[in-house]
Amino acid sequence: MKQIGFFITGTDTGVGKTWATLCLMKMLQEQGLKVAAMKPVATGAVFYEGRWMNEDALALQRAASIALSYDAVNPYLFEPPVSPHIAAELAGRPIELTPIVRIFQELQERTDCVLVEGVGGWKAPLNPREKVADLAEALGLPVILVVGLRLGCLNHALLTHEAIKSTSVDFAGWIANHVAREFPYAAENIRTLDASLGFPPLAVLPYQERLRQLSAGVSTGFEAERILRVLVPSVTFRNF
Numbered sequence: 001m002k003q004i005g006f007f008i009t010g011t012d013t014g015v016g017k018t019w020a021t022l023c024l025m026k027m028l029q030e031q032g033l034k035v036a037a038m039k040p041v042a043t044g045a046v047f048y049e050g051r052w053m054n055e056d057a058l059a060l061q062r063a064a065s066i067a068l069s070y071d072a073v074n075p076y077l078f079e080p081p082v083s084p085h086i087a088a089e090l091a092g093r094p095i096e097l098t099p100i101v102r103i104f105q106e107l108q109e110r111t112d113c114v115l116v117e118g119v120g121g122w123k124a125p126l127n128p129r130e131k132v133a134d135l136a137e138a139l140g141l142p143v144i145l146v147v148g149l150r151l152g153c154l155n156h157a158l159l160t161h162e163a164i165k166s167t168s169v170d171f172a173g174w175i176a177n178h179v180a181r182e183f184p185y186a187a188e189n190i191r192t193l194d195a196s197l198g199f200p201p202l203a204v205l206p207y208q209e210r211l212r213q214l215s216a217g218v219s220t221g222f223e224a225e226r227i228l229r230v231l232v233p234s235v236t237f238r239n240f
């Protein structure tokens, strides 16, 4: 079977990249595919089972079809929840793309599909020279853009789409995620993006009160994975 993979970026930080990645993993697993996901660079950590870990990475590790070491899912982890290039400099550990690509290729050999969640948005700096966009290009993966439906998302989505199109990677599509309980004129916003980006969303992820409540607490990753099992059958992916 042909290897597939996607790079998941977003209109911003906190727009639902991890949630959308978990939903995609589940959907692909339901099609019988062996799926893994990486969060190659993460900032912000929780102390769990004797070591620092990132909650996104933990959730992705747990949702994978195969057993993966934490470091394979998240090779670069920095404790302070700040921009990666700053965290890396503080830690004296520069972020390099080559080891990430190597680990990604190893995961590809063991699975049918590897999803890679970016960090921040498309132009978030990873080091003084390279940005998230360069990582997606180094991996050579088509990109899925998660649009967090809130005021300002049209501007962010259109700018990000333009920037993706100026690189060598393909734009695979976009996912609309209801991050807020209320977003007036959501349908109109989605229609605007449909017309501007050229096709409708791959999926519209509904607002999940339970998921939102968890953001205030700890270990959202674990809970999110549990929620996913119950809630995601309600999401339909288009032409995937």
Ligand SMILES: Nc1ncnc2c1ncn2[C@@H]1O[C@H](COP(=O)(O)OP(=O)(O)OP(=O)(O)O)[C@@H](O)[C@H]1O
Binding pocket: 010, 012, 013, 014, 015, 016, 017, 018, 019, 020, 056, 119, 120, 177, 178, 179, 180, 205, 206, 207, 208, 209, 211, 212, 214, 215, 220
């Ligand atoms: N559909 C939704 N309904 C309710 N809450 C949501 C939804 N999607 C995401 N959230 C909440 O919004 C927050 C951000 O979501 P998520 O962690 O998936 O975003 P992200 O883009 O991966 O963020 P980061 O930049 O930190 O990686 C989380 O606390 C999550 O629980």
Ligand SMILES: [Mg+2]
Binding pocket: 017, 018, 019, 056, 117
């Ligand atoms: Mg995330």
